[in-house]
Amino acid sequence: MEIEQTGLKDCLIIKPRVFEDPRGYFFESFNQYTFEEKTGLSGRFVQDNQSYSSYGVIRGLHAQTGEFAQAKLVRVTKGEVLDVAVDVRPGSPTYGKHIAVRLSAENKLQLYIPRGFVHGFSVLSETAEFLYKCDNFFNKASETGVIYNDKDLNIDWLIPEKDQAISDKDLLLKPFAELQHI
Numbered sequence: 001m002e003i004e005q006t007g008l009k010d011c012l013i014i015k016p017r018v019f020e021d022p023r024g025y026f027f028e029s030f031n032q033y034t035f036e037e038k039t040g041l042s043g044r045f046v047q048d049n050q051s052y053s054s055y056g057v058i059r060g061l062h063a064q065t066g067e068f069a070q071a072k073l074v075r076v077t078k079g080e081v082l083d084v085a086v087d088v089r090p091g092s093p094t095y096g097k098h099i100a101v102r103l104s105a106e107n108k109l110q111l112y113i114p115r116g117f118v119h120g121f122s123v124l125s126e127t128a129e130f131l132y133k134c135d136n137f138f139n140k141a142s143e144t145g146v147i148y149n150d151k152d153l154n155i156d157w158l159i160p161e162k163d164q165a166i167s168d169k170d171l172l173l174k175p176f177a178e179l180q181h182i
C-alpha cells in the first residue's frame with residue numbers, strides 16, 4: 001500500500017496494492033500490521049460502518065467528542081464520493097483547514113481521518129456505498145458537527161444546490177465558529 005500525505009498531520013490518503021488478473025482483482029482492504037508499519041499509527045479499529053446514499057446526498061460534517069472521539073478509515077465500494085475532513089484539533093497549525101478527495105470503487109483509495117476532525121462526504125455518482133472503520137464505539141451523546149455549508153469552511157461539495165439532499169439532523173448542525181474543540 002502507498003501513503004500520500006494531505007498536509008494535515010496524520011490525515012492520510014492510502015492507495016492499496018491491487019492484484020489484477022483475467023478473473024478480476026484482489027486487494028487487502030485492511031491489514032493491521034501493514035497499516036501500522038506504513039503509517040506509524042494505531043491500526044486498532046473496533047467498529048465497522050456502512051452507509052448507502054443516492055446522488056446529491058451530503059452526510060456530515062460529523063464527529064464524536066472527548067473520550068468517544070473517533071479516527072476513521074473510509075472507503076467506497078460502489079460509486080464515487082467527495083470525502084471531506086476538517087482539522088479541528090486544539091492547537092493544530094492546520095486548525096480549520098480541510099482536505100477533499102474523491103473516493104470511488106474505481107480508484108479504491110482510502111482516507112485515514114485522525115481523531116479531532118469533523119468528517120463528511122457528498123455523493124457524486126447515482127448511488128454510493130460507503131464503508132469505514134472506527135477506532136472508538138458509537139456514542140450518540142458525544143456526537144457533534146458543523147453544518148455542511150458553513151461560510152467559514154466554504155467547502156465545494158461538487159453538488160449543485162438544487163441537487164443537494166441534506167438530512168434534517170444535518171441542517172441543525174452548528175456553524176464552525178461555534179464548534180467547541182473536539
Ligand SMILES: Cc1cn([C@H]2C[C@H](O)[C@@H](COP(=O)(O)OP(=O)(O)O[C@H]3O[C@H](C)C(=O)[C@H](O)[C@H]3O)O2)c(=O)[nH]c1=O
Nearest residue numbers: 049051059060062063072119120121137138139167169
Ligand atoms: C454513526 C452511527 C449511527 N448509528 C445510528 C444512529 C441513527 O439512528 C442512524 C443514522 O445515523 P446518522 O444519521 O448519524 O448516519 P450518518 O449521517 O451517515 O452519520 C455518519 O456520517 C458521517 C459521514 C460520519 O463520519 C460519521 O461516522 C457518522 O456521523 O444510525 C449507529 O447505530 N451507529 C453509528 O455508529
